[in-house]
Amino acid sequence: xxxxxxxxxxxxxxxxxxxxxxxxxxxxxxxxxxxxxxxxxxxxxxxxxxxxxxxxxxxxxxxxxxxxxxxxxxxxxxxxxxxxxxxxxxxxxxxxxxxxxxxxxxxxxxxxx
Amino acid sequence: xxxxxxxxxxxxxxxxxxxxxxxxxxxxxxxxxxxxxxxxxxxxxxxxxxxxxxxxxxxxxxxxxxxxxxxxxxxxxxxxxxxxxxxxxxxxxxxxxxxxxxxxxxxxxxxx
Numbered sequence: 001x002x003x004x005x006x007x008x009x010x011x012x013x014x015x016x017x018x019x020x021x022x023x024x025x026x027x028x029x030x031x032x033x034x035x036x037x038x039x040x041x042x043x044x045x046x047x048x049x050x051x052x053x054x055x056x057x058x059x060x061x062x063x064x065x066x067x068x069x070x071x072x073x074x075x076x077x078x079x080x081x082x083x084x085x086x087x088x089x090x091x092x093x094x095x096x097x098x099x100x101x102x103x104x105x106x107x108x109x110x111x112x113x
Numbered sequence: 114x115x116x117x118x119x120x121x122x123x124x125x126x127x128x129x130x131x132x133x134x135x136x137x138x139x140x141x142x143x144x145x146x147x148x149x150x151x152x153x154x155x156x157x158x159x160x161x162x163x164x165x166x167x168x169x170x171x172x173x174x175x176x177x178x179x180x181x182x183x184x185x186x187x188x189x190x191x192x193x194x195x196x197x198x199x200x201x202x203x204x205x206x207x208x209x210x211x212x213x214x215x216x217x218x219x220x221x222x223x224x225x
Contacts, residue, residue: 100145
């Protein structure tokens with residue numbers, strides 16, 4: 001069964017350092033999402049791609065966060081510099097197209113010290 | 114601001130009973146509805162999706178959608194301890210470009 005891949009699974013970094021997360025969606029899925037989830041909360045959408053284009057990054061803190069999906073397949077989310085408040089689970093999901101059901105990867109647990 | 118509301122719980126249900134989870138949404142034009150299960154420390158797993166009014170059954174799970182009342186529910190029959198998790202409701206808007214909004218989730222605890 002096809003799955004969304006993410007790496008790393010866990011990341012500990014010091015504040016002010018740079019950190020990057022990678023996601024490989026299910027093959028053929030045009031839409032890719034990056035979410036941030038804080039304990040006890042639902043996932044919060046950071047950025048949504050349709051193929052290689054950003055269709056929604058309204059909640060992405062653009063002063064420190066960046067995301068790209070250059071060839072419309074895998075994607076990278078970067079934080080520079082990391083802050084203590086960035087500690088959370090970062091989830092990647094993909095769907096066949098916009099508004100279809102999303103499938104999540106295992107997530108990256110980020111701890112900023 | 115489009116919203117998806119869920120009771121945070123915890124909802125405690127005896128093993129073998131029916132667990133009923135509810136979700137309300139604010140956007141009357143919403144067209145797609147999803148239920149995810151999330152175990153502690155894990156990522157959400159898709160359980161059910163429903164697009165039309167009425168019931169949709171898959172094994173022990175039944176999703177119920179009532180667009181007029183703007184609510185969607187998930188029933189879990191013959192609840193098992195392994196069903197203990199947080200259940201997330203997600204709702205997609207009526208336009209193709211509308212993003213899917215997640216609720217904060219309901220914690221379900223099945224009592225052995």
